[in-house]
Each structure stands twice: as structure tokens, then as C-alpha cells.
Amino acid sequence: MTIITGKQYTERIDQLNNEVWIKGERVNGKLSLHPAFSGILKSKSALYDLQHQPETSELLTRTDESGIFNFAFEQPTTIEDLRKRRLATQLWARKSGGTIGRSPDYINTAIMTLGSSHTFFDEPYSKNVQHIFKQAKKKDLSFTHTFINPQVNRSPHYLEFSNDNIIAAKIIDETDEGIIIHGARLLATQGGLTDEILVLPVGGNQIDPAYVYAFAIPSNTPGLKFLCRESYADTTVSKYDHPLTTQFDEVDSIVVFNKVLVPWDRVFLYQDLTAIGKIYTEPSVNILLLFQAVCRQVVKTEFLLGVSEALATMIAITDYQHIQEKISEVIITLEIMQSLLHKAEAEAQLNRFGTMIPDANPLMVASSYYQKTYPRLVEILHLLGASGFISLPTEKDFDSEIxxxxxxxxxxxxxxxxxxxxxxxxxxxxxxxSFGSRQTQYERFFFGDPIRLASSLYQSYDKTTYTQQVSNFLHPETKEKN
Ligand SMILES: Cc1cc2nc3c(=O)[nH]c(=O)nc-3n(C[C@H](O)[C@H](O)[C@H](O)COP(=O)(O)OP(=O)(O)OC[C@H]3O[C@@H](n4cnc5c(N)ncnc54)[C@H](O)[C@@H]3O)c2cc1C
Structure with missing residues (x-):
């Protein structure tokens, strides 16, 4: 069992020589030296280093009979475990004001949850998912992930049937060694910058077993390509000019599987049309991921509040009532998000795999609420700063004649x-x-389409108590009889 240092993390990523494409070129050489990736790799390295520092190691690490490991790989079995998990996630999140969406604990939480729920899967898949989890915990691996098909045709009746013109990644063959995947998937944030990739099934009703699969493979598996969007980090600008972009631009990528062989021992869901509908909910992967996300969003709101107040104070506008009202909107958001998080934690329960799962409702509410509220927080900052967001000379301007x-x-x-x-x-x-605009788009969509997430909250929320109350009010005689 081990916890890696930042240096070990970057060396490992550099050695993988993953097939990463950006601006029409394959990255040859070390990703950690490439201008598009050096900032985020350095920031992630700093997170790993915190595991080794005396003041932070206790919160960020755990030990069991096999040794020390990162907190995200601990199966929470008590509410206290969840509390410590929250504090650890937030400690990491504070290093970027909550702008790194995919710190290693995000997907490592999914790996832990799947591994801890291995009995959900039939053999040999149960053994496989357990092994993937054990290896990740032992080597302190990091993962990117993908669970979306390319955005070709989202009309309700669209199904892709062709085998000659494949777009969405599907199983095209199986051999003694494994399954062959061909096609593309969206949208792997930090694609190519992690040790492995976790591929989960696309949600919704699947009727074609060729699209029913889940696996985790090393990022340098032959045939696997990460096609990155342009980087927002520009090495010609200073940290003063772009304080967040230069450090935290994660880069998102389209993932292409060019007849990729996924070994059998890496597969944990295969053409099982029953399990696909339950893989997110029964082991509670979605809930523990949401818990991580809401912990981070609380930190991000704290950061936005700090920036709003500092900015308003600096130009002396805090005495205006409408400014106070606007900043209190940020305060209200922070308090609501914190309260929902604490409720989820306080009302956690063990699931049938022995994992302590936060209450789903407050987390689903927090996530839906934040998808809509985050753009408003951004708007508030713009309203406070007005032209100050435009008259922004660079560091070089300050050092020049002007x-x-x-x-x-x-x-x-x-x-x-x-x-x-x-x-x-x-x-x-x-x-x-560009970095800031992506942050808004990220908060709106990273966990899924806001419309469908709100719809699943509606569908899963137990409303019977409330309809019964109305019925009791209208027909008290029936209530008395009951
Ligand atoms: C910055 C960023 C980072 C991301 N990182 C990752 C990542 O690391 N890994 C990953 O797997 N994914 C990632 N995603 C993808 C994210 O999960 C999706 O954006 C989200 O699930 C929505 O899917 P979509 O983008 O394909 O939108 P679409 O599903 O194409 O939706 C487009 C529009 O059509 C509407 N629409 C489409 N279908 C329906 C329907 N059936 N019913 C009602 N309305 C519909 C939607 O409401 C929306 O307005 C990321 C997204 C962003 C923006």
C-alpha cells in the first residue's frame, strides 16, 4: 500500500506516454513539460504532496492492515468517516478555490464504491471490480472517466445501428483475451493526465447489448486516444494575469477507442441489460460522487463570496443596499449548500454493502440548485465589478513606461x-x-443534464406524505376512520 508524492505522480504520467492530441499534434515527450498541461499537473502534484506533510497527512490518508492509502479509497462505514471524507475533499478543494473539478478523490470515490459493492456484480465481474479497486488503492492510481456518447443526434428515437460507420463506442468483437471496443465517448476531463480511465455505461434505456459495458483500463492502452480541446493556459502570460487558468485548466478531451482490446479481467459489466439500469444507484456510486461534488461546491462558493466581498470593499461600494443584497445572495447560497451537505451527512445510512451513504435527497437538491444558481453568482460578480472586469492591464503594462x-x-x-x-x-x-466561462458550463453540466437530473429528483422523491396531508385536510372524516 502506498501514497504517492507529486513527483511520483508526474513521473508516472510522463512515463505512460499516453496518446494525447492537442492543436493537431500528438504530444511527444513529457506531458508535464507541455505548456497546455504543465500547470494542472503541477497543481495536482501539490495535492499529492499534501498527503506527506505532517499538518495535512492525517486528514488525507488512512491506514489498514496493508498500510497507508489515500482517503478516497476508504469505504466509509460510519458518519464520522463521512465527516472526515468531507474535510479531506475540502482541504484539497481549497487549494484551487474549488475550480479543479476532477481532483483525484472524485473518480477514486467511484472506484472505491464499486469495489466495496463488488457483490452487486456476478462472477467473474465481481472479482474483476474488486481487483481494479485493490490495485488503485495499493498504487494510489488516478482515473479520468467517460459516460456520455457523442452529441450527434439526441432526438428520442435515434439509435445507432450501423457497424460500418460507428460513432458511439461499442463492442465490436470478443476474443479469448477480452472485448474489442470501437468508437468515441465524451467528455473526459483530464483525459491522458491520469493513470487509467473508467468507462461507465451511458444511462437511459439501452436495448442494444453492444453498448452495455463497463471497464477500467490504463490510459496508455493501445488504440486509446485523447483528443483535447485547446488549452486556455498560455505560457506567455503570467500568474498575475491569469491566476487560475495558468494553474488549474484541466483540459477536457474526446476519447477515441480505435479497436481497443479491453482484457476480460478489466471488464465488470458485460451485455447485462438488467445490471445496467442499477449500476449507478444500487452501489450508490452517484450519491457518493455527488457528496464529493457538493463538498467542493461549498468551497467554491466560499471562494466566490470572498472575492465578491474583497472586490466590493476595494472600490467602496459595500454601503449600497443593492450591493449588500447581491452579496447576501452569495451568502444565502453558501448557507443553503452547507446545510444540505450537513443534512445529507447527518441522515446517512448503511447500504446493503456496508457503505455509509449520505442521504440522497439533499444532495440531489444541492446539485440541481447549484446548476441554476452558479451562473447567478457569476452574474453578481460581474454586476459588482462593472467596467473593472474590462480595464485590466497586464503585469507587463505595469512594468512598462505606462x-x-x-x-x-x-x-x-x-x-x-x-x-x-x-x-x-x-x-x-x-x-x-475562457477558463471562467468553462467553469460556468462545468457547474451546469458536469454531473449530467440539469433537466433530466431535476426529473429524476421528481421521480425518486417520496411525495405521498404530502398528498396524504392534503387529503386529510380535505377529508378529515376519512382520516379519523383510518
Ligand atoms: C466542462 C465539462 C466537463 C465534463 N467532464 C466530463 C467528464 O469528465 N466525464 C464525462 O463522462 N462527462 C463529462 N462531461 C459531460 C457531461 O456529463 C454532459 O455535458 C452532461 O451529461 C449532458 O450531456 P450532453 O453534454 O451530451 O448534453 P445533451 O444530452 O446533448 O443535451 C443538450 C441539450 O438537449 C437537451 N436534451 C437532450 N436530451 C434530452 C432528453 N432526453 N430529455 C430532455 N432534454 C434533453 C438538454 O437538456 C440540453 O439542453 C462534462 C461536461 C462539461 C460541460
Whole structure:
């Protein structure tokens, strides 16, 4: 059992030589030295290093009879375990103001949940998922993941049948060694920057067994390609200019399987049309992932509140009532998210696999609420800052001949010009730069389509108590008889 250091993590990723494409070129050489990936790899390395530092190691690590391991691989069996898990996730999240969506604990939580629920799967898949979990825990592996088909045709009647013109990744063959997957999947954040990829089935009603599969394979498996979007990190700009982009741009990728052989011992769901409908809910993978996500979103809201208040104070607008009202919207969001998280934790229950599962309802509410509220928090910052989001000279401007003008004309009531611009640049990078816009799109969609998530909350929520109350009110005589 081991916990890796940041150096070990980057060395491992560099050695994998994953097939990563960006701006029309395959990355040859070390990903950690590539301008698109060096920032995020460095930031993730810093997270791994915290596992070894005396002040943080206790919260970020656990031990069992085989040794020390990362907190995300611990199967929570008590509410106290969940509390410690929350604090650990939030400790990592605070290092990026909650802007790294896929810190290693996100998918490692899914791996732990699946591994701890291995009896959900029939043999040999049960043994396989257990092995995948054990290896991940032992080697402190990291995972990207994909569970979406390409966005070709989302009309309700569309089914892809062709075998000559495959788009969505499907099983095209099976051999003694394993299954052959061909086609594409969306949208692996940090694709190519992790040790392995977890491939989960696309939700909804599947009728074609060729699309029913789940597995985890190393990111350097032959035929596996990560086609990245352009990076927002530009090495020509300084950390002062783009304080978040330079450090935390995770890069998202389309995943292409070019006749990839997935060995049998890596497969844990295969053409089982019954299990596919239950793989997320019965082991409670979705709930523990939501728990991680809401822990992070609380941290992100704290960060947004801090930036909003600092910005308003700097230009002395906090005495206006409408400014107070706007910042209180951020406070209200923070308090609601914290309360939902605490309720979920306090009302957790053991599932049939012995895992302590937070209450699903408050987490589903938090997730749906945040999908709609996050864009409003962004809007509030824009309303507070007004043209301050546009008059943003760069660090080089301050160091140039015009620096004196900037010092004079961009000063704020409570700060010199360079300090004021630094704070406004942070607010801009959080909400308005390419990185910031992606953050908004991320919060809207990363856990799924808001419409369908709200619909599943409606469907799963027990409303009978409330309809009964109305019925009792309208027909008290029936109630008395009962
Ligand atoms: C920044 C970012 C990072 C992401 N990272 C990952 C990742 O790491 N791994 C991963 O697997 N996924 C990731 N995703 C994908 C995410 O899970 C999807 O965006 C989400 O599930 C919605 O699917 P879609 O984007 O295909 O939208 P679509 O399903 O194509 O929806 C497009 C629009 O059509 C509507 N629509 C489509 N179908 C229906 C329907 N049946 N009923 C009602 N309305 C419908 C939707 O409401 C929406 O308005 C990421 C997404 C983003 C934006």
C-alpha cells in the first residue's frame, strides 16, 4: 500500500506516454513539460504532496492492515468517516478555490464504491471490480472517466445501428483475451493526465447489448486516444494575469477507442441489460460522487463570496443596499449548500454493502440548485465589478513606461492600482475568461443534464406524505376512520 508524492505522480504520467492530441499534434515527450498541461499537473502534484506533510497527512490518508492509502479509497462505514471524507475533499478543494473539478478523490470515490459493492456484480465481474479497486488503492492510481456518447443526434428515437460507420463506442468483437471496443465517448476531463480511465455505461434505456459495458483500463492502452480541446493556459502570460487558468485548466478531451482490446479481467459489466439500469444507484456510486461534488461546491462558493466581498470593499461600494443584497445572495447560497451537505451527512445510512451513504435527497437538491444558481453568482460578480472586469492591464503594462499612469488612474479607495487589478483579474479569470466561462458550463453540466437530473429528483422523491396531508385536510372524516 502506498501514497504517492507529486513527483511520483508526474513521473508516472510522463512515463505512460499516453496518446494525447492537442492543436493537431500528438504530444511527444513529457506531458508535464507541455505548456497546455504543465500547470494542472503541477497543481495536482501539490495535492499529492499534501498527503506527506505532517499538518495535512492525517486528514488525507488512512491506514489498514496493508498500510497507508489515500482517503478516497476508504469505504466509509460510519458518519464520522463521512465527516472526515468531507474535510479531506475540502482541504484539497481549497487549494484551487474549488475550480479543479476532477481532483483525484472524485473518480477514486467511484472506484472505491464499486469495489466495496463488488457483490452487486456476478462472477467473474465481481472479482474483476474488486481487483481494479485493490490495485488503485495499493498504487494510489488516478482515473479520468467517460459516460456520455457523442452529441450527434439526441432526438428520442435515434439509435445507432450501423457497424460500418460507428460513432458511439461499442463492442465490436470478443476474443479469448477480452472485448474489442470501437468508437468515441465524451467528455473526459483530464483525459491522458491520469493513470487509467473508467468507462461507465451511458444511462437511459439501452436495448442494444453492444453498448452495455463497463471497464477500467490504463490510459496508455493501445488504440486509446485523447483528443483535447485547446488549452486556455498560455505560457506567455503570467500568474498575475491569469491566476487560475495558468494553474488549474484541466483540459477536457474526446476519447477515441480505435479497436481497443479491453482484457476480460478489466471488464465488470458485460451485455447485462438488467445490471445496467442499477449500476449507478444500487452501489450508490452517484450519491457518493455527488457528496464529493457538493463538498467542493461549498468551497467554491466560499471562494466566490470572498472575492465578491474583497472586490466590493476595494472600490467602496459595500454601503449600497443593492450591493449588500447581491452579496447576501452569495451568502444565502453558501448557507443553503452547507446545510444540505450537513443534512445529507447527518441522515446517512448503511447500504446493503456496508457503505455509509449520505442521504440522497439533499444532495440531489444541492446539485440541481447549484446548476441554476452558479451562473447567478457569476452574474453578481460581474454586476459588482462593472467596467473593472474590462480595464485590466497586464503585469507587463505595469512594468512598462505606462506603469505610472496605471498606478495613478487605476488605484482604488482601498488599494494601490497593481493590487486592485490583481484582484479584478482573479474575479475575471474565475468568471469571464475562457477558463471562467468553462467553469460556468462545468457547474451546469458536469454531473449530467440539469433537466433530466431535476426529473429524476421528481421521480425518486417520496411525495405521498404530502398528498396524504392534503387529503386529510380535505377529508378529515376519512382520516379519523383510518
Ligand atoms: C466542462 C465539462 C466537463 C465534463 N467532464 C466530463 C467528464 O469528465 N466525464 C464525462 O463522462 N462527462 C463529462 N462531461 C459531460 C457531461 O456529463 C454532459 O455535458 C452532461 O451529461 C449532458 O450531456 P450532453 O453534454 O451530451 O448534453 P445533451 O444530452 O446533448 O443535451 C443538450 C441539450 O438537449 C437537451 N436534451 C437532450 N436530451 C434530452 C432528453 N432526453 N430529455 C430532455 N432534454 C434533453 C438538454 O437538456 C440540453 O439542453 C462534462 C461536461 C462539461 C460541460
Amino acid at each position: 506603469g505610472k499612469d496605471l498606478d495613478q488612474y487605476l488605484q482604488a479607495k482601498n488599494a494601490p492600482a497593481k493590487e486592485r487589478v490583481q484582484l479584478f483579474r482573479l474575479a475575471w479569470d474565475l468568471t469571464m475568461s
